[in-house]
Amino acid sequence: MTSSVLKDESAPPARVLIVDDHPVMRDGIATQISHEPGLTVRGEADDVEPALFLARERSPDLIIVDISLKTGSGIDLIKRLRERNPTTRILVSSMYDESLYAERSLQVGAMGYVNKQNAGETLITAIRRVLDGKTYLSPEMTARILKSRIGGMTVIGKSPLESLSNREMEVLTLIGHGNTTGNIAEKLFLSVHTIDTYREKLKTKLNLSTGAELNRFAAQWVLENG
Structure with missing residues (x-):
């Protein structure tokens, strides 16, 4: 006999903060989230300091962070967010190569990485997975990390x-x-x-x-x- 956990539809929607230095990209992510039940955008920022301010003021459940910001670094922002609130859930969405930045992002406190080129429905899947307390990476990146860690193996062709x-x-x-x-x-x-x-x-x-x-x-x- 199988059982399933029914979602509490009376629960307030999960609050999402978007941090990206491209207005068009922020608008696109915000529009995508607005069409999803149980999710709501609680703010947008284009750089490190505005993001830290909104994170403190709005208390988002999830922060979506780009690697490259207006004048700062998404990696630096993730570290500072985690220092201020270790329970902050962070998802990276970036154009930068996942093989270069996914593991770096996880090491400083992010819980997932989505390449903007392959986002689409993947972004919503990643958001819900991270909100559920799980890590999200592409299958290819997951396999790459596992391969590099098993027995101290080195990935052939490493850049x-x-x-x-x-x-x-x-x-x-x-x-x-x-x-x-x-x-x-x-x-x-x-x-x-x-x-x-x-x-x-x-x-x-x-x-x-x-x-x-x-x-x-x-x-x-x-x-x-x-």
Whole structure:
């Protein structure tokens, strides 16, 4: 004999906060959520500080976060959200390659990752799964993570980008958006010397010889990944 748990339709809808620096994308996600029973949008933000403010003021049940924000990093936002409220449920929705950012996102506190290119109904499935306290990743990413962890195995064909730290990825992205070393230092509250050090590490890890090659690589990577 089988049994099922009936959803309490009298329960208030789950409150969702959307954090994305593209207004059209925010509108699209909000519209999609508005058509779903049991879900409601409780706010939208385009950057780290507005998101932290709304998270505190609106107490959302779920926060959808993009990796790249107006001036900040989604990874940094996730860490700060979790520091303020360890029970916060966070789902990442981004154009960036899942193989590069899904595991990083989970490590800092997210509970799922959806690639915007493949979102559609997947987004709603991911939202409901995370609200249910479960992790959501694509089947391919789940298999990849399991394969890499079993017996300390290394995934064949691993991209050099996967060896970069979260901060190095952030610097690479900022370079790709055309920021100078001084701009990056100011945005990240670091010294110019420290950013120069990161640039050297990036060149080494990505097997690039010059700063110009690094700039071109970063610009192309940002172009291809949104």
